[in-house]
Amino acid sequence: MVTDRPVRPEGTRYLICVVLWLCSVWLFVGSAVAATGSVDLSSEPAPVPRWLVVSTGGGVIGASFLITSFVTDRETIRSVTAPQWSVPAWLLSPPVGSAIRLSSVVVLGVVVGGTVGTSSAISAFALLLVWSGWWAGYTMSVYLVGNTWPTLNPWRTIASVIAGWVSVDRSLPNWLDVWPSVGGLLGLVWLTMVTPLRTSPRLLAVVTVAYSLFTVAGGVVYGAPWFRHVDPISRLFRAYGRVAPFRRTSSGLTLTVPGSELTEGEARGEPTFIIAVLWVTTYDGLVSTPLWRELVETIGAVGVPVAMVYALGMGGGFGAFLLAYRTGTQHARRIGRTYITAQTIELRFARSLLPIAASYHFAHYLGSVLGVVALLTGILSQLFGGPIPVPSRPSWFGHAQLLSILCGHLLAVWVAHTTAFDLFTGRFQSIRSQYPFILMMIAYTMIGMWIVLHPSAQPPFVL
Amino acid sequence: MPTEYVPDGSTEADEHSRQSITANTRPTERVPTAVPDDETPAAWCPHCARPFATERLCALHLGDRHRDEWTANQRDRYESAYDDESNELFIFHLKVISALVGVFFAFTYTYAFVWS
Numbered sequence: 272m273v274t275d276r277p278v279r280p281e282g283t284r285y286l287i288c289v290v291l292w293l294c295s296v297w298l299f300v301g302s303a304v305a306a307t308g309s310v311d312l313s314s315e316p317a318p319v320p321r322w323l324v325v326s327t328g329g330g331v332i333g334a335s336f337l338i339t340s341f342v343t344d345r346e347t348i349r350s351v352t353a354p355q356w357s358v359p360a361w362l363l364s365p366p367v368g369s370a371i372r373l374s375s376v377v378v379l380g381v382v383v384g385g386t387v388g389t390s391s392a393i394s395a396f397a398l399l400l401v402w403s404g405w406w407a408g409y410t411m412s413v414y415l416v417g418n419t420w421p422t423l424n425p426w427r428t429i430a431s432v433i434a435g436w437v438s439v440d441r442s443l444p445n446w447l448d449v450w451p452s453v454g455g456l457l458g459l460v461w462l463t464m465v466t467p468l469r470t471s472p473r474l475l476a477v478v479t480v481a482y483s484l485f486t487v488a489g490g491v492v493y494g495a496p497w498f499r500h501v502d503p504i505s506r507l508f509r510a511y512g513r514v515a516p517f518r519r520t521s522s523g524l525t526l527t528v529p530g531s532e533l534t535e536g537e538a539r540g541e542p543t544f545i546i547a548v549l550w551v552t553t554y555d556g557l558v559s560t561p562l563w564r565e566l567v568e569t570i571g572a573v574g575v576p577v578a579m580v581y582a583l584g585m586g587g588g589f590g591a592f593l594l595a596y597r598t599g600t601q602h603a604r605r606i607g608r609t610y611i612t613a614q615t616i617e618l619r620f621a622r623s624l625l626p627i628a629a630s631y632h633f634a635h636y637l638g639s640v641l642g643v644v645a646l647l648t649g650i651l652s653q654l655f656g657g658p659i660p661v662p663s664r665p666s667w668f669g670h671a672q673l674l675s676i677l678c679g680h681l682l683a684v685w686v687a688h689t690t691a692f693d694l695f696t697g698r699f700q701s702i703r704s705q706y707p708f709i710l711m712m713i714a715y716t717m718i719g720m721w722i723v724l725h726p727s728a729q730p731p732f733v734l
Numbered sequence: 735m736p737t738e739y740v741p742d743g744s745t746e747a748d749e750h751s752r753q754s755i756t757a758n759t760r761p762t763e764r765v766p767t768a769v770p771d772d773e774t775p776a777a778w779c780p781h782c783a784r785p786f787a788t789e790r791l792c793a794l795h796l797g798d799r800h801r802d803e804w805t806a807n808q809r810d811r812y813e814s815a816y817d818d819e820s821n822e823l824f825i826f827h828l829k830v831i832s833a834l835v836g837v838f839f840a841f842t843y844t845y846a847f848v849w850s
Contacts, residue, residue, distance in 0.1 A: 323848055330837055337830045337837075343823065345798075608787040610767040610775065694765070696786070697794035699819055699826070 321724050328673075328720040329713040332680050336709045339688045343698040348689050352531035358517070358524035372428040379425040379483075386476035394472035402469050403643040407636035410511060414629040417519070418512025420505060426483060427498055427505070430490025443496045449540020453547045453589075455503030460551040461585050464558055465578040510541075510548055513622055514629050514682075530682050533625060534690045536618035545621045546596055549628045549715075550589045556635050556722040558584075596621075599707035607704030609695055619694050620708055623686040627715065630679020634672040634723050638664065672723055680716055684709065780808070790815045 342348060378400075385397030413420065421427065468474055489497040498505040512518075513532045518525045536542070557563055558581070570580050600617045609616075641664065687708050691701040767785055769775055775785035777792035781800045786792040793815035796808050804812070 318849075319845075320848060323844060327841060330841055334834060334837055337834050340830055341827060608791070610769050610785050610787065612766045612768045615766050696791050696798055697815075697819055699822060700791060702826070 321721070324673075324724060325717045325720045328676070328680075329717045331677065332684060332713045332716050333709065335681055335684050336688075336705065339684060340702050342688070343692075343702070345692055348692050351685075352528050352534070352689060355525050355527045355531070357522070358526055368422055371422055372425075375423045375425040376428055379479075383476055383479055383483075386472035386479070398470070398472055398475065399643065399646075401475065403639045408640045408643065410508070411633060411636070411640065413508050414511040414514040414625075414632070417515045417517030417524075418508050420508035420512070421498070421519075424498065424505060426486040426502075427490060429483075430487045430497075433487065433491045434494065437491065439492050440494060441492050443493050443500060447501065449500075449543045451501045452503045452506045453540075453544055455501075456507060456544075456547050456551060457585050457589060459503060460555065461582055464555075465581050506544060507548060510545060510625060511629055511632075514625050530626060530686050533622040533686045534619070534693055536621055538618070542596070542617045542621035543593065545624055545628075546593050547589055549624050550592045551585075552628045552631045552635070553592075553719065553722065554585060554588055556631065556719070557588075560722055560725040562725075595711060599711050602707040603704045606706055607695055607700045609700060609704065611694065616694070616704075619690050620687060623683045623690060623708070626679040626682040626686065627712070627719075628679075630675045630677075631719055631723075633675040633679075637668070637672060637675070641665070641668070673720070676716070676719060676723065680712060683712060687712075790818065794819065 382397050382401060385393045385400075388394060462468055462478065466474060468478060486497075486502055489501060493501070499509070500506065514529060516526055516529045518527055518532065567577055567580055571577050597613075597617065600613050600620070603616055603620075604611070604613055687705055691705045692698075695701040695704050764782065765784065769785050773787070775787065777786045777789050778784065779786070779792055779795055779800070781796070781803055784795065786795065793808075793811040796804050797812035797816065800808075
């Protein structure tokens with residue numbers, strides 16, 4: 272098999288390139304470490320001003336793109352994400368799956384029962400289980416290990432059992448497109464912001480029961496496609512699961528290089544949903560910044576309801592993100608001088624944004640997951656008669672936050688590079704067509720780092 | 735896109751879409767294209783009829799996708815287009831190196847001023 276045109280041995284030139292490349296990697300890793308190493312995000316004032324850390328973040332992304340532009344051999348680019356290994360299939364044996372399904376339904380029952388119960392300790396535990404255990408910790412497992420939600424999803428189990436008794440096999444209407452899942456995702460996150468859903472067990476019980484009825488009904492009527500395309504939570508986990516190394520295939524489990532599934536795209540509005548994921552992750556951080564607090568107070572003083580401000584922010588930000596992405600795609604098409612349709616480019620580059628969304632989720636919820644781990648070790652140590660340790664944030668907390676963001680962005684840059692070389696023709700067109708995407712990533716890094724660097728305040732609640 | 739369901743019917747296997755990046759060539763694949771109204775393509779691929787904005791892109795495409803079916807003439811066109819592109823890339827990479835050096839020094843000096 273011939274690969275790319277064999278290049279004549281131009282040893283000196285390539286030696287120079289390699290040396291320069293290594294030097295730049297060293298310099299940039301050095302400056303990035305210097306930047307992150309001197310920033311303590313917990314409470315003390317940072318020795319490096321915020322604007323400099325933010326622009327270093329942008330600089331690192333830009334530089335990593337410039338460095339990857341030296342890798343132009345398609346075989347080499349393919350070989351990075353090509354390896355995959357099968358995993359023993361006994362892990363997926365039907366009894367194990369059924370046991371997991373049954374226990375997830377039991378957990379759902381415990382959560383609902385705990386939140387409507389009268390004991391304050393049990394309802395506090397249920398809240399912790401939902402928000403720190405599931406929304407923060409479990410989501411991390413989805414993008415770090417693999418998407419286990421199709422098996423764990425208790426609503427899906429209930430729906431499939433009911434569907435066994437009553438057969439209503441309807442197919443999902445096409446006109447629904449991606450909008451129910453996008454609307455559901457934006458709506459759920461908006462609900463956690465404008466209501467005390469994170470602190471009130473009663474409200475959580477009401478919302479859980481309402482969501483359960485709706486989801487089980489949809490699952491019974493439309494079957495598996497409901498969970499693939501409409502249910503926002505299943506779709507969110509499926510999107511995050513694309514980043515993970517483990518993947519369920521028809522022949523069992525496969526271990527792949529993280530990000531190897533991100534160079535493709537799926538029809539039925541996947542880019543729009545990914546933009547929504549990216550926006551809700553950003554918005555979740557944005558609402559706890561002082562700037563947002565001031566904004567809400569200013570607008571609230573005029574007499575606009577706070578819930579309305581949150582809803583406008585949610586919708587407006589999503590629209591702006593979607594518009595920016597679509598405009599970037601048009602520019603990529605023009606700069607690269609390609610006739611490939613804008614929809615195809617949109618579809619193929621969308622998943623490169625997923626590692627970024629995952630890394631911001633990680634940075635945002637690391638604190639709450641560490642809190643739960645500290646609490647659990649405290650309870651365990653108390654059971655064995657030991658002292659109760661005082662939970663405190665480890666010294667590497669701030670570094671881990673910035674490092675996760677950096678890793679997410681670097682993976683995104685590489686994924687965009689691989690996608691471009693897979694989709695476009697030649698080497699120069701593949702590099703040039705990445706410019707708009709890299710510019711968007713630089714801008715987004717700077718926004719995201721600016722949010723993470725702010726001391727997180729309790730977002731202004733409505734009730 | 736077809737969806738595969740694993741035997742137990744509830745855990746879905748996502749359509750395994752890594753084929754394109756692992757396969758060496760995809761001569762049969764059709765990438766959807768659309769030519770803007772005010773433009774005329776400079777060339778069409780003789781094998782898959784895909785339009786291109788320049789002759790050179792078309793020649794490069796032959797080497798990317800149609801190595802198993804190309805003629806000697808098409809191979810020559812590809813090789814000369816590849817060499818042209820290599821020369822252009824060399825200039826581009828020189829610019830990239832100077833940009834990297836520039837960005838690095840800008841940050842070094844900024845950090846030096848901030849920390850001093």
